[in-house]
Amino acid sequence: MSEEVKNPNYWKSLGELARNEEYEKYVEREFPENATELNDKVSRRSFLRVMGASIALAGFAACRRPVQKIVPFSKQPEDLVEGVPQYYASASPFQDAVTGIVVENNSGRPTKIEGNEMHPASSGNTSIFGQAEILNMYDPDRSRYVRKNGERSSVSAFAKFCSDHFSNTDQNIAFVSEANSSPTYNRLKDQAMDQFSNAQWITYEPFGEDNALEGTNIAFGERLRTYNKYDEADVIVSFDDDFLNPAADKNSVENTKRFTDRRRVMSEDDDMSRFYAVESTFSITGSNADNRLRIKSGEIELFIYALAAELSNSVSGLSAFSGYSNKFSDHEWVSVLTEELLDNRGDSILTVGRDHKPELHATVAAINVALGNDGQAVDYLEVPHADNQNNREAFAGLAEDLNNDNVDTVVLVGANPAFTAPADLNFEEALSNARQVIHLSNYYDETSKLANWHLNRAHFLEAWGDGYSYSGTRSIIQPQIEPLYSGISEIEFLNIILNGEQTKGYDIVQDTWQDYYTNDFTSQWNKALHDGLAGEETFSVASVSISSAFNSQASDFISNADPSEGMELVIRPDSTVFDGRFANNGWLQEQPKPMTKITWDNVALMSKKTADELGVKEAGLGKAEVEVISITVDGTTLEIPAWVQPGHADDSITITVGYGREGVGRVANKTGVDTYPLRTTDNMHFASNVSVEKTGKTYEIASTQDHNTMEGRSLLRHATLQEYRENPNFSTYESAYDAEMPGVAYAEEHGEDDPLSIFNPIDEQEYPEDEPQWGMSIDLNTCTGCGVCTIACTAENNIPVVGKREVSRGREMHWIRNDRYFDGDVNDPKALHQPVPCMHCELAPCEQVCPVAATTHSDDGMNQMTYNRCIGTRYCANNCPYKVRRFNFFNYTKEFLTGGDDPEIVQMAMNPEVTVRFRGVMEKCTYCVQRVNRAKINRSIDTNGETKKPKDGAVETACQQACPADAIYFGDLTDPESEVVKTKKNNRNYLLLEELNTRPRTSYLAKVRNPNPKLA
Structure with missing residues (x-):
């Protein structure tokens, strides 16, 4: 056995690796200094800023259901039992792809989102964004009414305005929209382009698919969507493509499912795929690679061209690269990858991050075709709603048109370019030149404040809609509740502009689907509503070949490839707030980022070697005081905290966007640093020759990576x-x-x-024979470290958000922590992930020391907490070797959330099946006991009381159900045929x-x- 297996040296942070005096002092206590008291004065207003949407259901959410589905009743229907949740299929849109979901409703209000098992884009699972959408809907900071020139107005007044204003169909109109796959939306889009003779439509996404689509256009002569089937590949090579991260890939749930299916090893006879990652930033995807090469993002281009040149000696279609040579031509990775790819023709995938320029996407697509991967592990899909124009160039052209006074009316559908547009376009100033600006958005945001008309947008859980999944599965979005603030959807908004009158979204969607279901419309419509999808149809797979023009174009762009000199800057979407659209979500702000474990902030990531050269010290422990650096790109300078990230490429700095917002919401305001000013049309994602200096300032970062350390024990x-x-x-x-x-x-x-x-040891508890005995197993081979289990647990179990100050003191309340360990050299380590919930020990140390028997064993073998009995001694936490118990220092749900008012109103925002905890009690993972008991009751009813043991699979914990990797197994240990028993064997x-x-x-x-x- 290798030494690595026998005696691994895992470490969470550089401080733990050094084990210096600061670290030893930090780990002497479970909680940081002054952990027992809150010394800072926290006003109700400041705490509401932290909690944001967690307080939203202050009475207005009850019993507001869509009138198409629900009517008031004086006699309880047979199929409705109060206290028993109901479930509705729907779809969750993100950019221009929808994911099938099932929404749990309690007493007329949605409380939890799960994946739809019948939908290929989710297969029953979700991402962190999907889980957090519940909180987005209940956000009290969402825009609540229509505004005209900043003053309150109404939808009817806006409809009257549209009837008059848009009667002039010859005016110059610019529609600026987020990406949207809805057939109804795109039908209205086509109608607008026909109706207005001088209209232009631009789809603007700060981090979209435009480069990838343009790349396939270079390679094949048409804009096609690349669809990687990771479960059908024996070899995967990723170039800066974080395809397991929902912030980097809108199809991350399906990607994770497919990727881990090919990595699941249940015996020593099983085979698994081999995954290579070449990247600059240590990503979730890179942490799951078998072999990882860290190079600057600016060098990815040279590496791909060197690989194409090596492959051109053995495959046809890559003649433009023949004889090409650069600094990577003799790199050992190039020769190894060439051998692997040639040995696995048709069974391999090469993929490149969508932020990279179209020429790289074209080259990777050409390599996939040359290797015979197309139609096997890679499909190229014809997407009907994909624009044929380069939208980023069109958006820059719009700014020029605005500056030249060539635009009469700008209609913005959901986009927020005043915040996200490239800085050199000065879009805020350009927009002021339009005669009318109309904006539909969820928040009264940076762009809304510049508009003549602001329309408050309905959340997708409040509105009718439809859409296609990434691969083309068609779904209906059906509302779960009436709009809380009387908002309108994007299709209702466009319909008002086109027709000057209000029409219900339900009717607009049905008008579209009448052409789709031409026979027996009602039954097919109802089936699609029930199932959450319309059959198994997908986008057409294109038959592709490398175009004759590709090699001539390739000769040009490889000759212009420059080596990346000096310090580079990489700009990415944030893994929790994306491009800023989720910045006001407290669940996502407090979700530790997968690789750094930072919450509530964005930082500048750099390698240890780069930090040493700049004189930047690594973060301390607990309250991590980090050094602030200034980054200058093309004359623009901003200051941002620096964070040393093991495994990051040298001479490269990565920053993320979406923070530093103003006037949007209590959670988002003044949280983090706005980094969009460093993005320009030439440097959308990468900048070279960057100037970096220390400022001499420090900044406190709340990171959980050193919390709950286990003193070097071998855990993974x-x-x-x-x-x-x-x-x-x-x-x-x-x-x-x-x-x-x-x-x-x-x-x-x-x-x-x-x-x-x-x-x-004490006498082991004897359990009743008719009771199930619950257990769990977690497969570390498929766990990717995405953290969806943590946020699903938060949503299911009413876990409070505590804010940056409390997290920095080690007081985060998450019941599942996702430990990230490094193994090996500090500059180029491996990374491993391990979710740690309560272990539910048979001989539980916590039960031995509780003076009031608040923590005990249940008849079905779970370690349970009796909150009313707990007096807060915290002996159990001190005696827990796994550090999975959380102490509730403050009464978040009463004293701070409601200012002492009736807490029952606040409980409307939460799962009614889970107790809302109060100050001074210990809490922890319960194996979702509410789900367990529900299943036991249903089983007892079904069998007339003969057994309370649910069938295997009848109980899924929240973390298990959300996990797209299917890494968590849960079931009855007395059932020898259960999946969990088989796994434990x-x-x-x-x-x-x-x-x-x-x-x-x-x-x-x-x-x-x-x-x-x-x-x-």
Whole structure:
């Protein structure tokens, strides 16, 4: 067995790796100094800013259902039982793709979103954005009414204005829209272009698909969508493409599902794909790679061209690259990848990040075709709503038209270019030249304040709509509740502009679908509503070939490829707030970013080597005071906190956008740094020759990466596929630990099978035979570290947001933490992820020390908390070796949220099946006991009381149901045929801190990688 498997050296941060005096002092206490008191005065107003939408259901959300589906009743219908939730299929739009969802409704209000198992884009799972949409809808900072020149108006007044203003169909009109796949929306778009003779329509997304579409146009002569089927590939090569991250890829849920399906290893005889990542920033996707190469983003282009040149010697279609040479031509990765790709023709995928220029997308598409991957592991789809123009060039042209007074009316549908447009366009000033500006948006945001008319937009959970998934599955979006603030949807908005009158969204959508369902419309419509999708149709797969013009164009752009000199700046969407549209969501702001574990801020990421050269020190512990740097690009300078990220490329700095907003909402305002000023039309995503200096200032960052440390114990076990085959039991207790460890040594000395217990064993509890016994297993081989389990748990279990100040003190309330470990060299480590919920120990240390028996064992084997009995001694947290118990320091739900008012109003915002906790109690993962009990009751009813044991799969915890990697197994341990029992019998199964003999009911499957030995 290798030394790496036997005695790994995992570390969470540079401080832990150094184990200096500061670190030792920090870990002496579970909580930072002054953790027992809140010394800062927190006004109700300041706390509301932190909590944002968590307080939204102050009475206005009850019983407001769409009139098309729900009518008031004086007699309870047979199919409705108060207290039993109802579920409706719908679809969640994100950019121009929808994901199938199922929405849980309680007493007429949606409370939880899950994936739709029948929908191919979700297969029953969601992303962090999908989970957080509930909070977006209930956000009290959303725009509440129509404004005309800043004064309150109405939709009817706007309709009257449109009837008069748009009667002149010859005026110059510019429509600026977010990406949208809705067939109804695009029908209205086509109608607008026909109706107004001098209209232009521009789809503007700060981080869109335009480069990828233009790349396929260069390679094949038409704009096609690349659809990677990761489950059908034996070799995957990613060039700066973070395809597992929902902020970087709108199809991340399906990508994760397909990717992990090909990585699932249940025996030493199984095979798995091999994944190579070439990237600058250490991404979620890169952390799951078998082999990872860190290079500057500006060098990705040279690397791809060098690989194409090497492949051109063996495949046809790449003649333009023949004989080409650059600094990477002799790189060992180029020769290794060439060999791998040639050995796996038709079964490989090459993909490049959508931020890279079209020429790189064209080259990668040409390589895929040359290798025969098209029609196999890669499809190229004909997307009916894709624009044929380059929208970024068109948007820059619009700014020029505005400056030349060539635009009469600007209609903005959901976009916020005053905040997100390239800085050199001065779009805010350009927009002032339009005679009329009309804006539909969720918030009265930066662009709304410049508009003559602002229309408040309905959330998709409040409005009728439709859309296509990434691959073309057609779905209906049906509302779950009447618009809370009487907002209108984008299709109702466009209809008013076109027709000058209000029409219900339901009727507008049905008008579109009448042409789709030509026979027996009502039954087919109702079936689509019920299922959440309209059949199994998808976009047409194009038959592609490398165009004759490609090689001549390729000769031009490879000759213009320049080596990346000096310091570069990489600009990315943020992994939690995206381009800023989710900045006012408290759940997402408090969600630790997957690789840095930073909350409530954005930073400038850099490697340890780069930081040393700049004289920047790494972050401290607890309240992380970090140094602030100034970044100058083309004369524009901004200051931002610096963060040392192990594994980041040298001479490269990565920043994210979406922060530093003003006047939008209590959560978003003055949170983080606005980095959009560094984006220009020439530097949308990358800038070279960047100037970086220290400012001498410091800034406090709230990061959870050093919280709840376990003192260097070996918590995560992993091996290579070859090592697993040679030693299938590598993860067992005996294999993973040295014989000198106290627990093993004691057991060997006394001839016992079990290791030494950390307390005197007591008689084990006897459980009733008719009760199920619950357990969980987490497969680290498929877990990608995306964190959706954490936010799903937050949504399901009414977990409060505590804010940056409290997080920096180690008081975050998440019941599941996602540990991120580094292994190896500080400059180029491997990264591994491990979700850690409550272990539900059979011999639970917490139960031994509670003086009031607030934490006990249930009849079905769960470690349960009795909140009314807890007096807050925190002995249980001190005695928990897994550090998974959370103490509620303050009464977030009463004293701060309502100023002492009746807390029952606030509870309307929450899951009614879960207790709202109060100050001074301990809380933790409950295995979603409310779901368990619901299933037990239903099973008892179905069997006339004969058994309370639900069938396998009848209970899914919130984290399990949300996980797109299907990494979490949960079920009855007394059922030998259950998935969780089969998983626990796997030879990779192990218990966390098994040497303590707590006998956890949650176990793990050790991680297996499949690296190329030539690059190991």
